[in-house]
Amino acid sequence: MRLLISVADADEADAALAGGADIIDAKNPASGALGPVSDDTLRAIRSRIPRSLPLSAALGEARSAGQVRTAVRSGRGSELAFVKFGFGELDDADVIGRLLAQAVVAAREVSNAPGIVAVAYADWRRARSLEAGTLIERAERSGAAGILIDTAFKDAGRLLDFYTLAQLGEIAEQAHACGLFLALGGGLSEEEVVLVSSTGADIAGVRGAACVGGRTGSLSEEKVRSLKRSMSAGN
Helix, strand or coil: CEEEEEECCHHHHHHHHHHCCCEEEECCHHHCCCCCCCHHHHHHHHHHCCCCCCEEEEEEECCCHHHHHHHHHCCHHHCCCEEEEECCCCCCHHHHHHHHHHHHHHHHCCCCCCEEEEEEECCHHHHCCCCHHHHHHHHHHHCCCEEEEECCCCCCCCHHHHCCHHHHHHHHHHHHHCCCEEEECCCCCHHHHHHHCCCCCCEEEECHHHEECCCCCEECHHHHHHHHHHHHHHC
């Protein structure tokens, strides 16, 4: 399992890199679960990390084909490995499938062709979105690269409050059978990162546990290093 660390700016990217992150993810934690950073911030983050290290970016909630295309193209100069969309307030599987397909087409028009990651919310009922299994089916049909399970609302529990490890293992099997990778996020603590490494998921995404002061605090190199150390020991 690889460790993804979400960063809000270039200085935090430095800390994540020094701490041993496998993937760096650009996200504005003050703007919700998938708040995008500005284009300037994204370029600054990219300038601080080696081209060999994958960079992903949160692009917010998908709302329309035009918005999806614009959001994907906004990262044209940032050499992104992946971009992520959520589907809060949208539970029509056919519409979501079309939006994902539009995102995949738009990504192919970008020189580096970033992979599209569909975000399923563990608290999908409250988010009024699709549960993970249905989203995996739509993601496969669209040509997306992977699935992230996150929490839409940060005040009502973490990932393991919604799923057992066995259930996450079943979701990982479904995703892999569909040719998708699976990333897990949603308020994972250091101890929970070790636990979810047993599920067969490919990536653990962390923000709060890597910060001093929670997810809207400051990223800590030492906390990233501790997470990486614990994950390596647990694998």
